[in-house]
Amino acid sequence: MNIKSLLIGTAAALAVVSGAQAADAVVAAEPEPMEYVKVCDAYGTGFFYIPGTETCLKIGGQLRYEKRFKKVGDASVAYDHHSRIRLNVEAKNDSEWGTVYSWLRVQGDQYNNDSKSLKWYYYFGIGGLEFGNWDSQWAKFFGYGGFTDDGGVYTNDWDYPSSRQYISYTAEFGAAKVYVSLDNDLGENVDGVAVGVVNNHKYMPDVEAGASATFGDWQVAGGVAYDESDESFAIKKLVAGEFGMFGVRLMGLYANSNDNTFFSYDGFSGILGLQAKVTDTVTISKDIQFWDNGDWRVVGDVNWKVASGFSVLLEGIYADRYDVKTKSGFLRFQRSF
Numbered sequence: 001m002n003i004k005s006l007l008i009g010t011a012a013a014l015a016v017v018s019g020a021q022a023a024d025a026v027v028a029a030e031p032e033p034m035e036y037v038k039v040c041d042a043y044g045t046g047f048f049y050i051p052g053t054e055t056c057l058k059i060g061g062q063l064r065y066e067k068r069f070k071k072v073g074d075a076s077v078a079y080d081h082h083s084r085i086r087l088n089v090e091a092k093n094d095s096e097w098g099t100v101y102s103w104l105r106v107q108g109d110q111y112n113n114d115s116k117s118l119k120w121y122y123y124f125g126i127g128g129l130e131f132g133n134w135d136s137q138w139a140k141f142f143g144y145g146g147f148t149d150d151g152g153v154y155t156n157d158w159d160y161p162s163s164r165q166y167i168s169y170t171a172e173f174g175a176a177k178v179y180v181s182l183d184n185d186l187g188e189n190v191d192g193v194a195v196g197v198v199n200n201h202k203y204m205p206d207v208e209a210g211a212s213a214t215f216g217d218w219q220v221a222g223g224v225a226y227d228e229s230d231e232s233f234a235i236k237k238l239v240a241g242e243f244g245m246f247g248v249r250l251m252g253l254y255a256n257s258n259d260n261t262f263f264s265y266d267g268f269s270g271i272l273g274l275q276a277k278v279t280d281t282v283t284i285s286k287d288i289q290f291w292d293n294g295d296w297r298v299v300g301d302v303n304w305k306v307a308s309g310f311s312v313l314l315e316g317i318y319a320d321r322y323d324v325k326t327k328s329g330f331l332r333f334q335r336s337f
Helices: 003-020
Strands: 056-072 078-093 100-111 115-126 129-134 164-173 176-183 206-215 218-227 232-243 246-257 265-277 282-291 296-307 310-321 324-336
Touching: none
Parallel strands: none
Antiparallel strands: 056 078, 056 324, 078 100, 100 115, 115 129, 129 164, 164 176, 176 206, 206 218, 218 232, 232 246, 246 265, 265 282, 282 296, 296 310, 310 324
């Protein structure tokens, strides 16, 4: 038998065996088609569709480390370290009643290795109707205070004790919008500090309302708020705009009681905020605030965007309030995503 005959015989034998086993052959099932995450650009950058739904999700967060100092009057300088972690989750989808949206934040803070705290915040709504446990609309609607991280003294209910519960409605009319909000009563205040937060609530909520309009790069806004427990009211006005590399914010504040929840001062105060974008990565900001009793404070900072998602902020504060001079500040390193 030569080699050619041997090869032909082997091939024939294999054909017979494979034909006999054809009925018992195991055929691998075709893989299920994969559903890749799709980018959702309907609500801005960072959103993606939750697979199998029309809901868009965005996940972000922040890591922060600060070295801080404070000197009150003639006392020695006090130093401390502060670190923070944040995780934000935002979800949105369309409906016949407007956008259905929600936002959730979990935040942990640590001071000097030992003192730790964990807080959570949220808001959600549909269309212009919103339910929240976060900064009140009195702070958010007006863009908070000035340009610095401190921003000035512009509300007393911001982030106390773990933000504030509210129900609000905002209506937009092109370049103008208005809002009204019912805020959970914080209880009575003593020298601007809420007391009896658990047992001193009243049935009626605090009430606030405001309006805003934009004209190109400029915004004009105003609002009024009523503290039900203290039976006092507060007024806020804002003019803000940009021209070239510069920004300006002028905010006027008034309350008729030192214990008003929204602005704990019996009289008038003003904040002038100035900002300059020196380069694409460096921004300088300053806020100057004064009160009609002669008190004043200055806040200045320099923010350096080292790289995408990483920044360094140096901020200093000098205040002369209640006949006490205070110097404070911090150096912050922050990672955002």
